[in-house]
Amino acid sequence: MNLILQEIRKKDEKVFKNLFDSHYEPLVLYANGYLFDIESSQDIVQNIFIYIWEHADTLNIKTSIKGYLYTMTRNKCLNYLKSIKITDNLELLDFNMNLISENVVDSTSQEDKAIAYLQTLKIIDTLPERMQKIVRLKFLHNYKYSEIASELNISINTVKTQLKRAKIRIIELVVSILILLQIYQ
Incomplete structure (x- = not known):
């Protein structure tokens, strides 16, 4: 199991903050490549991190946490685009x-x-x-x-x-x- 996820499950705020700090900006840029809207991209990425913090106990990440973050970002962006009928x-x-x-x-x-x-x-x-x-x-x-x-x-x-x-x-x-x-x- 991923060590970062183990620590987040223990509610280690420092580990979570490091994860957030190291991946937030690249994920926002990645999301913006789909949405072309920086504010919506920021919202989506923030919600992903909130989800990870709140649901760490039930997450089953089979890839790397980085791969999981990018996949989740892509899926959230595509769902968002569907919701606004693009x-x-x-x-x-x-x-x-x-x-x-x-x-x-x-x-x-x-x-x-x-x-x-x-x-x-x-x-x-x-x-x-x-x-x-x-x-x-x-x-x-x-x-x-x-x-x-x-x-x-x-x-x-x-x-x-x-x-x-x-x-x-x-x-x-x-x-x-x-x-x-x-x-x-």
């Missing part, structure tokens, strides 16, 4: 993790991954204006393809094509950023 039919929210694990060396640090998430937001701002509008309508306002087409007076196929192109551009730029981060380490 859809991700093209899996843009999840593509960052897949991209990092499949296309970039797995040694990329959590800090570098967090930087890549933040850069994704900036990358969206660099897309052509129409493409930005389509991405935002689809993923921020939960519009259907037909609603976007009607709103922008374009065809549904144009909407689909623009979303696919946006995804490709975002992936290419995120990979470039991660490669640069690895070169300059």
